[in-house]
Amino acid sequence: MIDDGAAMRSLVPHVLGVLVRRGADFATAEDAVQEALMRFAALPSESAPADPTGWLVTVAWRAFLDAARSDAARRNREERVGTEPPAGAVPNTDDTLALHFLCAHPSLSPSSAVALTLRAVGGLTTRQIARAYLVPEATMAQRISRAKHTVAGVGFQQPGDVRTVMRVLYLIFNEGHSGDVDLAAEAIRLTRQLAASIDHPEVHGLLALMLLHHARRASRTRADGRLVPLAEQDRSLWDGRLIVEGIFILGTALARAQPGEYQAQAAIAALHADAPSVEDTDWPQIVEWYDELLSFADTPVVRLNRAVAIGEARSPAEGLAALAEVDDRIPRWEAVAAHLHERNGELEVAARLYAAAALHAPSIAERDHQTRQAARLHRVMVNDGPSRSA
Amino acid sequence: MAKYLLLKHYRGAPAPVNDVPMDRWAPEEVDAHIGYMHDFATRLEATGEFVDGQALSPDGMWVRFDGEGRPPLVDGPFAETKDLVAGWMVIDVDSRERAIELAGELSAAPGAGGRPIHEWLEVRPFLTIGPNVE
Numbered sequence: 213m214i215d216d217g218a219a220m221r222s223l224v225p226h227v228l229g230v231l232v233r234r235g236a237d238f239a240t241a242e243d244a245v246q247e248a249l250m251r252f253a254a255l256p257s258e259s260a261p262a263d264p265t266g267w268l269v270t271v272a273w274r275a276f277l278d279a280a281r282s283d284a285a286r287r288n289r290e291e292r293v294g295t296e297p298p299a300g301a302v303p304n305t306d307d308t309l310a311l312h313f314l315c316a317h318p319s320l321s322p323s324s325a326v327a328l329t330l331r332a333v334g335g336l337t338t339r340q341i342a343r344a345y346l347v348p349e350a351t352m353a354q355r356i357s358r359a360k361h362t363v364a365g366v367g368f369q370q371p372g373d374v375r376t377v378m379r380v381l382y383l384i385f386n387e388g389h390s391g392d393v394d395l396a397a398e399a400i401r402l403t404r405q406l407a408a409s410i411d412h413p414e415v416h417g418l419l420a421l422m423l424l425h426h427a428r429r430a431s432r433t434r435a436d437g438r439l440v441p442l443a444e445q446d447r448s449l450w451d452g453r454l455i456v457e458g459i460f461i462l463g464t465a466l467a468r469a470q471p472g473e474y475q476a477q478a479a480i481a482a483l484h485a486d487a488p489s490v491e492d493t494d495w496p497q498i499v500e501w502y503d504e505l506l507s508f509a510d511t512p513v514v515r516l517n518r519a520v521a522i523g524e525a526r527s528p529a530e531g532l533a534a535l536a537e538v539d540d541r542i543p544r545w546e547a548v549a550a551h552l553h554e555r556n557g558e559l560e561v562a563a564r565l566y567a568a569a570a571l572h573a574p575s576i577a578e579r580d581h582q583t584r585q586a587a588r589l590h591r592v593m594v595n596d597g598p599s600r601s602a
Numbered sequence: 603m604a605k606y607l608l609l610k611h612y613r614g615a616p617a618p619v620n621d622v623p624m625d626r627w628a629p630e631e632v633d634a635h636i637g638y639m640h641d642f643a644t645r646l647e648a649t650g651e652f653v654d655g656q657a658l659s660p661d662g663m664w665v666r667f668d669g670e671g672r673p674p675l676v677d678g679p680f681a682e683t684k685d686l687v688a689g690w691m692v693i694d695v696d697s698r699e700r701a702i703e704l705a706g707e708l709s710a711a712p713g714a715g716g717r718p719i720h721e722w723l724e725v726r727p728f729l730t731i732g733p734n735v736e
Contacts, residue, residue: 321696323603324650345603347653347694355650386733387603396734425735439732477735575732 218401220252220264221335225405227268228332229307232368236276238314239360242332244279248272249335308333308409313372316380317363324359325380326387331356333405334398343391374410378418378474381406385422396426416465417475423458424481427451439581443490455485476505495525512542520548528556543574547582554589563589605653605694606701608708609724612660614685619720620713627714635719638711646693646704657689692728701725 224245231241248271252264261267315329327345330336342352385399403419431445440446462478479501487493502518515538523531531552538545550565566586573579624632646652661679668675691708695701705723713719 323694323696326603327650345694346605347650350647351650351652351694353650354648358648358650383603386735421735429734573729574727575730577732579729 217253218398220249222401222405223265223268224249224335225308225311225333226265226306227272228311229305229368230269231272231276232307233305234273236273236280237364238332238368239357239364240279241272241276242360244272244276245335246331246337247275250337306409307368308405310368312377312406312409313370313374314363314366314368315359316377317366317372318376319362319366320359322380322383324355324362325376326383327352327355328359328363329380329402330384330395330398334402336393336398340391340393344393344395345387374406374412374415377406378415382418382474385425396422396429400426413465413468413470414472414474416461417472417478420458420462420465421474421478421481423454423461424478424485427454427458427485433577437577439577441581442484447488450485455482458482459486471504471508473505473508476501476508480505490524493524495521499525512539516542516545516548520551523552523555528552532556543572544569544578546572547578550582550585559589559593563593603694603696604698604701604730605692605728606698606705607724607726607728608691608693608701608705609726610688610690610708610721611724612686612688614687615722615724618713618722620715620717622714624713631712631714631716634712634716639708642708642711643691646691651693651695651700651704653692653694655689655691658687660686660688662686698727701727 227248228238228241228245231244232238236244245268248268251271252268255261311333312329315332316325320328323345327341330341330344331338338353338356339349341356342349345352347355381399381403384402385396387395400419400422403415403422407415407419428445428450430451431447431449432440434440458478459482462475462482465475466479480498483494483498483501498521499518502514502521505514506518516535519531519535519538521531522534532549535545535549535552540546540549546565546569550562550569553559553565554562563586566582566589570579570582570586573582624635627635643652643655663676664678664680665674665676693701693704695704702725705725709721709723710718711721713721
Protein backbone atom coordinates (compact mmCIF):
# COMPACT_ATOMS: atom_id res chain seq x y z
CA MET A 213 0.00 0.00 0.00
CA ILE A 214 1.57 3.21 -1.15
CA ASP A 215 0.18 6.13 0.76
CA ASP A 216 3.13 8.35 1.45
CA GLY A 217 4.63 10.89 -0.92
CA ALA A 218 8.16 9.48 -1.00
CA ALA A 219 7.01 5.93 -1.73
CA MET A 220 4.83 7.17 -4.56
CA ARG A 221 7.59 9.40 -5.87
CA SER A 222 10.03 6.48 -5.90
CA LEU A 223 8.07 5.17 -8.90
CA VAL A 224 8.74 8.32 -10.93
CA PRO A 225 11.98 7.27 -12.70
CA HIS A 226 10.38 4.05 -13.84
CA VAL A 227 7.17 5.67 -15.06
CA LEU A 228 9.01 8.49 -16.82
CA GLY A 229 11.35 5.97 -18.43
CA VAL A 230 8.41 4.00 -19.82
CA LEU A 231 6.93 7.12 -21.42
CA VAL A 232 10.23 8.16 -22.99
CA ARG A 233 10.80 4.65 -24.33
CA ARG A 234 7.38 4.78 -25.96
CA GLY A 235 8.48 7.81 -27.92
CA ALA A 236 7.42 10.69 -25.70
CA ASP A 237 9.82 13.63 -25.55
CA PHE A 238 11.40 14.07 -22.15
CA ALA A 239 10.00 17.53 -21.35
CA THR A 240 6.36 16.70 -22.13
CA ALA A 241 6.63 13.24 -20.56
CA GLU A 242 7.94 14.78 -17.37
CA ASP A 243 4.99 17.19 -17.18
CA ALA A 244 2.65 14.25 -17.79
CA VAL A 245 4.18 12.27 -14.92
CA GLN A 246 3.73 15.28 -12.62
CA GLU A 247 0.09 15.45 -13.61
CA ALA A 248 -0.35 11.74 -12.93
CA LEU A 249 1.26 12.19 -9.50
CA MET A 250 -1.16 14.98 -8.68
CA ARG A 251 -4.14 12.87 -9.72
CA PHE A 252 -2.79 9.98 -7.69
CA ALA A 253 -2.47 12.22 -4.61
CA ALA A 254 -6.08 13.38 -5.10
CA LEU A 255 -7.48 9.84 -5.09
CA PRO A 256 -9.53 8.88 -2.05
CA SER A 257 -7.60 6.28 -0.09
CA GLU A 258 -10.20 3.54 -0.66
CA SER A 259 -9.75 3.80 -4.43
CA ALA A 260 -5.96 3.50 -4.42
CA PRO A 261 -4.98 1.24 -7.33
CA ALA A 262 -3.57 -2.22 -6.65
CA ASP A 263 -0.78 -1.60 -9.15
CA PRO A 264 0.36 1.99 -8.60
CA THR A 265 3.08 1.82 -11.25
CA GLY A 266 0.69 0.60 -13.94
CA TRP A 267 -1.85 3.18 -12.88
CA LEU A 268 0.70 6.01 -13.04
CA VAL A 269 1.93 4.85 -16.46
CA THR A 270 -1.60 4.74 -17.86
CA VAL A 271 -2.63 8.11 -16.48
CA ALA A 272 0.68 9.77 -17.40
CA TRP A 273 0.52 8.32 -20.92
CA ARG A 274 -2.99 9.71 -21.41
CA ALA A 275 -1.86 13.07 -20.07
CA PHE A 276 1.04 13.01 -22.50
CA LEU A 277 -1.24 12.21 -25.46
CA ASP A 278 -3.60 15.02 -24.45
CA ALA A 279 -0.71 17.45 -24.28
CA ALA A 280 0.70 16.29 -27.61
CA ARG A 281 -2.68 16.56 -29.33
CA SER A 282 -3.53 19.96 -27.88
CA ASP A 283 -0.38 21.45 -29.30
CA ALA A 284 -0.74 22.04 -32.99
CA ALA A 285 2.95 22.63 -33.36
CA ARG A 286 3.51 19.07 -32.26
CA ARG A 287 1.30 17.50 -34.92
CA ASN A 288 4.13 15.49 -36.36
CA ARG A 289 4.91 13.88 -33.07
CA GLU A 290 1.24 13.21 -32.43
CA GLU A 291 1.04 11.18 -35.59
CA ARG A 292 4.11 9.29 -34.61
CA VAL A 293 3.03 8.48 -31.05
CA GLY A 294 -0.45 7.71 -32.36
CA THR A 295 1.02 4.68 -34.03
CA GLU A 296 2.77 3.48 -30.87
CA PRO A 297 1.24 0.52 -29.08
CA PRO A 298 -1.31 1.55 -26.46
CA ALA A 299 -0.41 1.55 -22.79
CA GLY A 300 -0.21 -2.05 -21.68
CA ALA A 301 2.28 -4.15 -19.81
CA VAL A 302 5.04 -2.11 -18.21
CA PRO A 303 8.54 -3.30 -19.08
CA ASN A 304 10.76 -3.92 -16.11
CA THR A 305 13.64 -1.66 -17.10
CA ASP A 306 15.42 0.49 -14.55
CA ASP A 307 15.76 3.96 -16.00
CA THR A 308 16.87 5.59 -12.77
CA LEU A 309 20.49 5.91 -13.85
CA ALA A 310 19.66 7.21 -17.35
CA LEU A 311 17.37 9.80 -15.78
CA HIS A 312 20.04 10.87 -13.29
CA PHE A 313 22.58 11.29 -16.09
CA LEU A 314 20.17 13.44 -18.07
CA CYS A 315 19.22 15.65 -15.10
CA ALA A 316 22.87 16.13 -14.08
CA HIS A 317 24.06 16.68 -17.62
CA PRO A 318 27.28 18.77 -17.73
CA SER A 319 25.56 21.38 -19.93
CA LEU A 320 23.35 22.34 -16.94
CA SER A 321 24.40 24.82 -14.27
CA PRO A 322 24.45 23.37 -10.73
CA SER A 323 21.20 25.08 -9.70
CA SER A 324 19.45 23.89 -12.88
CA ALA A 325 20.68 20.33 -12.42
CA VAL A 326 19.51 20.35 -8.80
CA ALA A 327 16.05 21.66 -9.73
CA LEU A 328 15.60 19.24 -12.62
CA THR A 329 16.76 16.27 -10.56
CA LEU A 330 14.34 17.08 -7.74
CA ARG A 331 11.44 17.31 -10.17
CA ALA A 332 12.13 14.68 -12.82
CA VAL A 333 13.79 12.05 -10.61
CA GLY A 334 12.40 13.02 -7.22
CA GLY A 335 8.88 13.82 -8.38
CA LEU A 336 8.65 16.98 -6.26
CA THR A 337 6.45 19.79 -7.48
CA THR A 338 7.87 23.07 -8.73
CA ARG A 339 6.20 24.78 -5.80
CA GLN A 340 7.90 22.51 -3.28
CA ILE A 341 11.29 23.03 -4.92
CA ALA A 342 10.78 26.81 -5.07
CA ARG A 343 9.91 26.93 -1.37
CA ALA A 344 12.91 24.81 -0.47
CA TYR A 345 15.25 27.22 -2.22
CA LEU A 346 13.41 30.42 -1.25
CA VAL A 347 12.71 31.69 -4.75
CA PRO A 348 9.34 32.55 -6.36
CA GLU A 349 7.54 29.63 -7.97
CA ALA A 350 7.66 31.39 -11.37
CA THR A 351 11.43 31.64 -11.13
CA MET A 352 11.78 27.95 -10.32
CA ALA A 353 9.35 27.04 -13.12
CA GLN A 354 11.54 28.94 -15.57
CA ARG A 355 14.68 27.33 -14.22
CA ILE A 356 13.21 23.87 -14.73
CA SER A 357 11.78 24.72 -18.12
CA ARG A 358 15.12 26.04 -19.33
CA ALA A 359 16.91 23.00 -17.96
CA LYS A 360 14.55 20.73 -19.90
CA HIS A 361 15.18 22.79 -23.01
CA THR A 362 18.94 22.54 -22.49
CA VAL A 363 18.89 18.75 -22.35
CA ALA A 364 16.23 18.36 -25.06
CA GLY A 365 18.81 17.24 -27.59
CA VAL A 366 20.53 14.80 -25.24
CA GLY A 367 19.62 11.19 -25.86
CA PHE A 368 17.92 9.46 -22.97
CA GLN A 369 20.23 6.49 -23.09
CA GLN A 370 23.39 8.52 -23.53
CA PRO A 371 25.97 7.39 -20.97
CA GLY A 372 26.92 10.00 -18.40
CA ASP A 373 29.40 10.54 -15.63
CA VAL A 374 28.24 9.32 -12.24
CA ARG A 375 30.49 11.95 -10.63
CA THR A 376 28.30 14.78 -11.90
CA VAL A 377 25.27 12.94 -10.50
CA MET A 378 26.93 12.54 -7.12
CA ARG A 379 27.84 16.23 -7.08
CA VAL A 380 24.19 17.19 -7.66
CA LEU A 381 22.96 14.84 -4.92
CA TYR A 382 25.58 16.21 -2.54
CA LEU A 383 24.38 19.76 -3.28
CA ILE A 384 20.79 18.76 -2.58
CA PHE A 385 21.79 17.13 0.69
CA ASN A 386 23.85 20.08 1.79
CA GLU A 387 21.78 23.07 0.87
CA GLY A 388 17.99 23.02 0.92
CA HIS A 389 16.50 24.05 4.20
CA SER A 390 13.01 25.44 4.11
CA GLY A 391 9.53 24.57 3.02
CA ASP A 392 7.62 21.37 3.60
CA VAL A 393 10.19 19.05 2.03
CA ASP A 394 13.15 17.63 3.93
CA LEU A 395 15.74 17.92 1.17
CA ALA A 396 18.44 16.11 3.15
CA ALA A 397 16.11 13.12 3.51
CA GLU A 398 15.16 13.45 -0.16
CA ALA A 399 18.85 13.45 -1.17
CA ILE A 400 19.36 10.28 0.87
CA ARG A 401 16.35 8.65 -0.78
CA LEU A 402 17.65 9.53 -4.26
CA THR A 403 21.16 8.36 -3.41
CA ARG A 404 19.78 5.04 -2.15
CA GLN A 405 17.93 4.71 -5.46
CA LEU A 406 21.12 5.55 -7.38
CA ALA A 407 23.13 3.03 -5.33
CA ALA A 408 20.62 0.36 -6.31
CA SER A 409 21.04 1.24 -10.00
CA ILE A 410 24.82 1.41 -10.27
CA ASP A 411 27.52 -0.53 -8.51
CA HIS A 412 30.09 2.13 -7.68
CA PRO A 413 32.04 2.37 -4.40
CA GLU A 414 31.92 6.16 -4.42
CA VAL A 415 28.12 6.18 -4.64
CA HIS A 416 28.11 4.00 -1.53
CA GLY A 417 30.67 6.35 0.00
CA LEU A 418 28.37 9.29 -0.68
CA LEU A 419 25.39 7.46 0.79
CA ALA A 420 27.40 6.58 3.90
CA LEU A 421 28.55 10.21 4.20
CA MET A 422 24.96 11.45 4.06
CA LEU A 423 23.69 8.89 6.58
CA LEU A 424 26.50 9.63 9.04
CA HIS A 425 25.89 13.38 8.89
CA HIS A 426 22.13 12.99 8.96
CA ALA A 427 22.47 10.81 12.07
CA ARG A 428 23.89 13.77 13.98
CA ARG A 429 21.37 16.31 12.76
CA ALA A 430 19.20 16.46 15.88
CA SER A 431 22.22 17.40 17.99
CA ARG A 432 23.70 19.99 15.67
CA THR A 433 21.25 22.78 16.38
CA ARG A 434 19.14 23.60 19.40
CA ALA A 435 15.42 24.18 19.15
CA ASP A 436 16.06 27.93 18.87
CA GLY A 437 18.37 27.41 15.88
CA ARG A 438 21.61 27.79 17.82
CA LEU A 439 24.57 25.92 16.40
CA VAL A 440 26.04 23.30 18.74
CA PRO A 441 29.72 22.54 18.03
CA LEU A 442 30.76 18.90 17.80
CA ALA A 443 32.47 18.97 21.20
CA GLU A 444 29.22 20.04 22.92
CA GLN A 445 26.77 17.89 21.00
CA ASP A 446 24.58 15.55 23.03
CA ARG A 447 25.70 12.25 21.54
CA SER A 448 22.68 10.46 22.95
CA LEU A 449 20.68 12.33 20.29
CA TRP A 450 22.69 10.75 17.50
CA ASP A 451 20.71 8.24 15.47
CA GLY A 452 22.48 4.94 16.18
CA ARG A 453 20.53 3.10 13.50
CA LEU A 454 21.73 5.46 10.76
CA ILE A 455 25.29 5.36 12.12
CA VAL A 456 25.35 1.56 12.05
CA GLU A 457 23.98 1.54 8.53
CA GLY A 458 26.40 4.24 7.36
CA ILE A 459 29.41 2.45 8.81
CA PHE A 460 28.30 -0.86 7.30
CA ILE A 461 27.83 0.65 3.82
CA LEU A 462 31.17 2.43 4.09
CA GLY A 463 32.96 -0.74 5.25
CA THR A 464 31.63 -2.68 2.27
CA ALA A 465 32.71 0.09 -0.10
CA LEU A 466 36.19 0.46 1.41
CA ALA A 467 36.73 -3.32 1.21
CA ARG A 468 36.71 -3.03 -2.57
CA ALA A 469 39.91 -0.99 -2.44
CA GLN A 470 38.77 1.65 -4.95
CA PRO A 471 39.17 4.69 -2.74
CA GLY A 472 37.72 8.10 -3.50
CA GLU A 473 36.74 11.47 -2.17
CA TYR A 474 33.33 10.53 -0.77
CA GLN A 475 34.58 7.37 0.91
CA ALA A 476 37.34 9.38 2.59
CA GLN A 477 34.84 12.01 3.79
CA ALA A 478 32.54 9.28 5.02
CA ALA A 479 35.43 7.62 6.87
CA ILE A 480 36.08 10.87 8.73
CA ALA A 481 32.38 11.20 9.56
CA ALA A 482 32.36 7.56 10.73
CA LEU A 483 35.27 8.13 13.12
CA HIS A 484 33.38 11.05 14.66
CA ALA A 485 30.11 9.15 14.80
CA ASP A 486 31.80 6.17 16.44
CA ALA A 487 33.52 8.13 19.21
CA PRO A 488 32.01 8.43 22.70
CA SER A 489 33.42 11.96 23.10
CA VAL A 490 35.71 14.47 21.41
CA GLU A 491 38.57 13.41 23.68
CA ASP A 492 38.07 9.74 22.85
CA THR A 493 38.03 10.40 19.10
CA ASP A 494 40.71 8.72 17.01
CA TRP A 495 42.17 12.01 15.79
CA PRO A 496 45.43 10.53 14.37
CA GLN A 497 43.37 8.31 12.09
CA ILE A 498 41.22 11.30 11.10
CA VAL A 499 44.39 13.16 10.11
CA GLU A 500 45.38 10.17 7.97
CA TRP A 501 42.01 10.27 6.23
CA TYR A 502 42.41 13.98 5.58
CA ASP A 503 45.79 13.24 4.00
CA GLU A 504 44.07 10.64 1.82
CA LEU A 505 41.29 13.11 0.99
CA LEU A 506 43.94 15.64 -0.10
CA SER A 507 45.14 13.18 -2.73
CA PHE A 508 41.65 13.29 -4.33
CA ALA A 509 40.64 16.86 -3.62
CA ASP A 510 43.39 19.24 -2.56
CA THR A 511 41.19 22.17 -1.60
CA PRO A 512 41.67 24.88 1.02
CA VAL A 513 38.54 23.61 2.81
CA VAL A 514 40.04 20.14 3.22
CA ARG A 515 43.30 21.68 4.46
CA LEU A 516 41.36 23.85 6.89
CA ASN A 517 39.60 20.85 8.44
CA ARG A 518 42.87 18.93 8.47
CA ALA A 519 44.43 21.71 10.56
CA VAL A 520 41.66 21.25 13.14
CA ALA A 521 42.35 17.51 13.25
CA ILE A 522 46.10 18.07 13.61
CA GLY A 523 45.39 20.46 16.47
CA GLU A 524 43.57 17.65 18.26
CA ALA A 525 45.83 14.75 17.25
CA ARG A 526 49.12 16.50 18.03
CA SER A 527 48.96 19.97 19.57
CA PRO A 528 47.23 23.30 18.99
CA ALA A 529 50.59 24.77 17.95
CA GLU A 530 51.01 22.15 15.24
CA GLY A 531 47.42 22.78 14.17
CA LEU A 532 48.25 26.48 13.85
CA ALA A 533 51.35 25.62 11.83
CA ALA A 534 49.18 23.59 9.43
CA LEU A 535 46.64 26.42 9.33
CA ALA A 536 49.34 28.93 8.38
CA GLU A 537 49.65 27.16 5.04
CA VAL A 538 45.93 27.53 4.25
CA ASP A 539 44.58 30.49 2.28
CA ASP A 540 43.21 32.78 5.01
CA ARG A 541 40.52 34.24 2.78
CA ILE A 542 38.33 31.15 2.75
CA PRO A 543 35.18 30.97 4.91
CA ARG A 544 35.71 29.70 8.46
CA TRP A 545 39.49 30.25 8.43
CA GLU A 546 39.19 32.76 11.27
CA ALA A 547 36.85 30.47 13.21
CA VAL A 548 39.38 27.63 13.04
CA ALA A 549 42.24 30.00 13.92
CA ALA A 550 40.24 31.29 16.90
CA HIS A 551 39.59 27.75 18.14
CA LEU A 552 43.25 26.72 17.86
CA HIS A 553 44.52 29.90 19.51
CA GLU A 554 42.06 29.44 22.36
CA ARG A 555 43.27 25.89 22.90
CA ASN A 556 46.79 27.28 22.81
CA GLY A 557 45.88 29.60 25.70
CA GLU A 558 45.98 32.82 23.66
CA LEU A 559 42.60 34.16 24.67
CA GLU A 560 42.93 37.73 23.46
CA VAL A 561 44.02 36.63 20.02
CA ALA A 562 41.24 34.06 19.98
CA ALA A 563 38.58 36.57 21.01
CA ARG A 564 39.65 38.94 18.26
CA LEU A 565 39.54 36.11 15.72
CA TYR A 566 36.10 34.94 16.87
CA ALA A 567 34.82 38.48 16.34
CA ALA A 568 36.37 38.56 12.88
CA ALA A 569 34.87 35.13 12.17
CA ALA A 570 31.43 36.48 13.10
CA LEU A 571 31.90 39.43 10.77
CA HIS A 572 32.73 37.17 7.83
CA ALA A 573 30.43 34.25 8.63
CA PRO A 574 28.47 33.02 5.60
CA SER A 575 25.43 31.97 7.61
CA ILE A 576 23.28 33.48 10.32
CA ALA A 577 23.73 30.56 12.74
CA GLU A 578 27.49 30.63 12.24
CA ARG A 579 27.65 34.39 12.78
CA ASP A 580 25.68 34.18 16.01
CA HIS A 581 27.76 31.24 17.20
CA GLN A 582 31.06 33.05 16.64
CA THR A 583 29.70 36.19 18.30
CA ARG A 584 28.84 34.12 21.39
CA GLN A 585 32.31 32.54 21.33
CA ALA A 586 33.90 36.00 21.37
CA ALA A 587 31.56 37.11 24.17
CA ARG A 588 32.37 33.96 26.19
CA LEU A 589 36.12 34.61 25.96
CA HIS A 590 35.70 38.26 26.90
CA ARG A 591 33.88 37.19 30.06
CA VAL A 592 36.62 34.66 30.89
CA MET A 593 39.24 37.35 30.44
CA VAL A 594 37.32 39.84 32.62
CA ASN A 595 36.92 37.24 35.38
CA ASP A 596 40.44 35.84 35.21
CA GLY A 597 42.30 38.94 34.16
CA PRO A 598 44.41 39.03 31.04
CA SER A 599 47.20 36.93 32.60
CA ARG A 600 46.21 33.75 30.75
CA SER A 601 46.54 35.31 27.37
CA ALA A 602 49.79 35.05 25.49
CA MET B 603 22.35 28.89 -5.64
CA ALA B 604 23.37 31.92 -3.73
CA LYS B 605 21.31 35.02 -3.25
CA TYR B 606 22.67 38.50 -3.77
CA LEU B 607 21.16 41.90 -3.14
CA LEU B 608 21.91 44.47 -5.82
CA LEU B 609 21.47 47.87 -4.20
CA LYS B 610 20.92 51.04 -6.15
CA HIS B 611 21.56 54.29 -4.32
CA TYR B 612 20.11 57.78 -4.66
CA ARG B 613 23.27 58.96 -2.98
CA GLY B 614 26.17 57.49 -1.09
CA ALA B 615 27.60 55.55 -4.00
CA PRO B 616 30.72 56.77 -5.81
CA ALA B 617 29.91 59.07 -8.73
CA PRO B 618 28.83 57.29 -11.92
CA VAL B 619 30.61 57.92 -15.21
CA ASN B 620 27.55 59.46 -16.87
CA ASP B 621 26.80 61.74 -13.93
CA VAL B 622 23.72 63.75 -14.89
CA PRO B 623 20.82 63.88 -12.38
CA MET B 624 17.76 62.09 -13.72
CA ASP B 625 15.60 65.23 -13.64
CA ARG B 626 17.82 66.74 -16.33
CA TRP B 627 17.34 63.85 -18.73
CA ALA B 628 15.09 64.02 -21.78
CA PRO B 629 11.74 62.29 -21.15
CA GLU B 630 12.51 59.56 -23.69
CA GLU B 631 15.80 58.94 -21.91
CA VAL B 632 13.92 58.39 -18.69
CA ASP B 633 11.58 56.01 -20.51
CA ALA B 634 14.53 54.14 -21.99
CA HIS B 635 16.10 53.81 -18.54
CA ILE B 636 12.93 52.48 -16.92
CA GLY B 637 12.35 50.16 -19.85
CA TYR B 638 15.86 48.77 -19.47
CA MET B 639 15.30 48.04 -15.78
CA HIS B 640 12.01 46.35 -16.55
CA ASP B 641 13.46 44.24 -19.36
CA PHE B 642 16.35 43.25 -17.14
CA ALA B 643 13.98 41.90 -14.47
CA THR B 644 11.89 40.12 -17.09
CA ARG B 645 14.98 38.50 -18.54
CA LEU B 646 16.11 37.29 -15.11
CA GLU B 647 12.66 35.80 -14.54
CA ALA B 648 13.14 33.87 -17.76
CA THR B 649 16.58 32.60 -16.74
CA GLY B 650 15.25 31.47 -13.38
CA GLU B 651 17.41 33.90 -11.43
CA PHE B 652 14.95 36.58 -10.32
CA VAL B 653 13.78 36.70 -6.71
CA ASP B 654 12.55 40.20 -5.98
CA GLY B 655 12.90 43.81 -7.01
CA GLN B 656 11.52 46.97 -5.44
CA ALA B 657 12.02 50.69 -5.72
CA LEU B 658 12.02 52.94 -2.64
CA SER B 659 10.87 56.48 -2.20
CA PRO B 660 13.64 58.75 -0.96
CA ASP B 661 11.25 60.10 1.69
CA GLY B 662 12.15 57.97 4.65
CA MET B 663 12.11 58.56 8.36
CA TRP B 664 13.90 57.27 11.40
CA VAL B 665 11.85 55.60 14.10
CA ARG B 666 12.82 54.32 17.51
CA PHE B 667 11.25 53.12 20.75
CA ASP B 668 10.90 56.03 23.17
CA GLY B 669 10.00 54.28 26.39
CA GLU B 670 7.06 52.32 27.81
CA GLY B 671 3.68 53.96 27.21
CA ARG B 672 5.10 56.56 24.87
CA PRO B 673 4.61 56.69 21.11
CA PRO B 674 7.64 55.77 19.01
CA LEU B 675 9.94 58.67 18.31
CA VAL B 676 9.91 59.72 14.67
CA ASP B 677 12.62 61.89 13.22
CA GLY B 678 14.22 62.85 9.94
CA PRO B 679 14.77 62.32 7.14
CA PHE B 680 18.18 63.74 7.83
CA ALA B 681 19.65 65.66 4.94
CA GLU B 682 23.13 64.77 6.14
CA THR B 683 22.55 60.99 5.93
CA LYS B 684 25.15 59.96 3.40
CA ASP B 685 23.63 56.74 2.20
CA LEU B 686 20.20 56.67 0.59
CA VAL B 687 19.00 53.45 -1.00
CA ALA B 688 16.83 53.86 -4.09
CA GLY B 689 15.84 50.26 -4.63
CA TRP B 690 17.00 46.73 -4.86
CA MET B 691 16.93 43.59 -6.83
CA VAL B 692 17.44 40.15 -5.29
CA ILE B 693 18.90 37.50 -7.55
CA ASP B 694 19.56 33.79 -7.03
CA VAL B 695 22.59 32.74 -9.05
CA ASP B 696 25.14 29.95 -9.32
CA SER B 697 28.20 32.00 -8.48
CA ARG B 698 29.64 35.26 -7.26
CA GLU B 699 30.97 35.79 -10.79
CA ARG B 700 27.43 35.61 -12.19
CA ALA B 701 26.21 38.13 -9.58
CA ILE B 702 28.97 40.53 -10.63
CA GLU B 703 28.19 39.96 -14.31
CA LEU B 704 24.51 40.80 -13.77
CA ALA B 705 25.28 43.85 -11.63
CA GLY B 706 27.54 45.04 -14.45
CA GLU B 707 24.68 44.70 -16.93
CA LEU B 708 22.27 46.51 -14.65
CA SER B 709 24.79 49.32 -14.24
CA ALA B 710 24.85 49.76 -18.01
CA ALA B 711 21.26 51.07 -18.00
CA PRO B 712 20.99 54.01 -20.39
CA GLY B 713 21.09 57.51 -18.90
CA ALA B 714 21.54 61.02 -20.23
CA GLY B 715 22.17 61.08 -23.97
CA GLY B 716 21.17 57.43 -24.13
CA ARG B 717 24.65 56.46 -22.96
CA PRO B 718 25.15 53.92 -20.17
CA ILE B 719 25.16 55.47 -16.69
CA HIS B 720 27.97 53.25 -15.40
CA GLU B 721 26.51 53.77 -11.94
CA TRP B 722 27.96 51.94 -8.96
CA LEU B 723 25.72 49.22 -7.56
CA GLU B 724 26.31 47.69 -4.17
CA VAL B 725 26.37 43.85 -4.33
CA ARG B 726 25.75 42.13 -1.00
CA PRO B 727 25.64 38.35 -0.53
CA PHE B 728 22.82 37.03 1.67
CA LEU B 729 23.72 35.25 4.86
CA THR B 730 22.58 31.68 4.47
CA ILE B 731 21.41 28.91 6.68
CA GLY B 732 24.46 26.75 7.29
CA PRO B 733 25.31 23.60 5.33
CA ASN B 734 24.41 20.12 6.53
CA VAL B 735 27.94 18.81 6.22
CA GLU B 736 30.01 20.54 8.89
